[in-house]
Every structure is written in structure tokens, then in C-alpha cells.
Amino acid sequence: MIRNDQVDIDELEKTCQCVKNYFIEISATDRKSVEIFLALLDLTTAYIRSGAKEEDMIFTADEICNESANPKTDYQAAKDFVSRHKKEFDKFIESKIEEISHFCSLNGVKFLPTINNTDSSGGRRTYFYIGLVPMAAKINHEVGLKNTTLAKQLPVAIEYTVPQLPKPPTWAKPLLNLEVSGWKLYFYVGLPMLGVVFAYLLMIWNVYFISSLSVMAAVLFVFIVPSLYLLLQPFYEAMNNRIAIAPAWLLSFKVHNAQIRAKKIEKQKPGGRSYRALQIVIHKATCPICNSEIDIEQGKREFKGRLIGVCTESPREHIFSFDHVTKKGVLLR
């Protein structure tokens, strides 16, 4: 079946791969219309690998539905499904036209994909395939100009994954991995208050009944409190901000960068709010600029108060935001 709009296979692969990367970057891969496109792309790619000719890269609605994990009971249902989402796909591309054409032009791509179908008149079966539309036909001059000025401001996004929840050392287990409730919550809240009460009592003791013992107690207090603070500070930070940098003494030698998070657990408080458990967690990401590993660090200077993702290769420039809830980040510099 020869079509009148055949395209170059190299351009087809290049364009589709680029658009696929774009969909991944904006997290649009779970849209049905995008699923249809990606299924068509997978089928097409398999055909390209097998040495098939471009004109043969046409597929039935059933094939596309099965490939995209949206199986339908009969041919008509499959055809309706693909036809509907084919239109959705074009609309989606249209709605993102500025961003997508900019993203593609940065990668040297000159086309945009569209889902086409063969003529079905006269009771013939409909086949679907990926077509290419020259980008210049889709965007006007004005948009093109605007995009070049925006080129440097496009945020580079990264995604964090959690590959491991490292086990804490045995002695630290009481501090972690257990729900923060009951006596433990009172302990966490009460400890700083206890410190204040002790400080007050020590002051009274030294002001009114000063002795060598009272001075010794005060000196001891001055040493113990900061060390206790340093020791427990990450746990308090994790409780307050839900995530904190795990101190090195809490980690095994194999782990060099980890965090403590206060994760919601199933069990609920009487008021309906969830209890939280503290756990050690590793977030991993790869720098999209240089492919190096990203470490989560405490932000300094303009990023004070935040945790940031810092590239191990270019720690001054490849700096990303870090959101442990969405597990996403954008280039901050």
C-alpha cells in the first residue's frame, strides 16, 4: 500500500525519539494519546530494525491497542479508540507547539510527528502510521523568534529515584524506622524543653549557691548540650521539614549520600492525621547536562534552607532543585 506522504526514515526516527524525550521530560507519557503515539513508534521502530520499507510501516488499530496495553474486545472498538486519541494527539501537540518546537529545534529536528490513517473508503481496512509535518508549517515566524530568545531560559529538568532504603546501624534503630508517636513524640518534643529547664536550674544553682560542684555541672552542661544538639539535629530537621541530610555517622561506609525522611505510614492518629516514621533513604539522579551523579546537599547562600541536587562533576553550575515528594527538580543555575 503506497501512501502519498512517505517520509525519510532517518528523519522519522530522529523526530520521534526527540518528541518521545520531550514527553518523558514533561511527564506526559501516561496520556492515552501519547500512549498511542509511543505504541505506534515502538511498532515502527521494530519495523525499521527489521529492514522494512517505510511504506509498510502501517498498523491496524488492534495492533496499536495491544502494543499500548489498551486491548479492546473487537476491531471497531479498537478503531474508535485509536481514531479518538489520534485527534487528541494532534490537539496535544498543538497546545504545546511553542515548547515542543523549541525543544525539537534545539536537537536539530525539523519536523513534528502526526498520526495519520490510510483511506478507508469502499470498506477497506484503516491503517495508522506516523507522519511528519515540517515544523516551519506549524509555527509562524513570530513564535520562532520568541523561542530563540527563550533558548537559555528553558529549565533542564531531572528526576530522582529511590533505589534503596539503607539499614541504619543497630544502635540507631530506636531513633528511626519506628512511628513517631506516644512517648517517642513526647521525648522529641520534651528534650529541648528539658535542656532549657536544666539550664535554668544550673543558673540558679551557680548564682545563689555557687560551689566547685555547681561550676563543674555547668561546664559539663555546656559540652553535652551542643554535642547532643549536633547528634539529634538531623532527626529534628527531618521531623519538621519531612526530609533532611542523613549524618555520616548514621551510614555504612558503602553509602556516602543519604537522607532521612519522615514518611507517612498507614496508621492514623485519632484526628485522622497520619503517623510518620523516620527512615534513611537514598535519592539518585543523573545530571542531564553531563551525565554525572547527583548528590543531595544542604543548600548554601542563595539556596539556604533548601536541599539541592548537586552534580558531582560540576558542583558549582549543575545545581538542581530537589523535591522529595514529586521526586523532580529543575536547573537552578
Ligand SMILES: [Zn+2]
Ligand atoms: Zn553535571
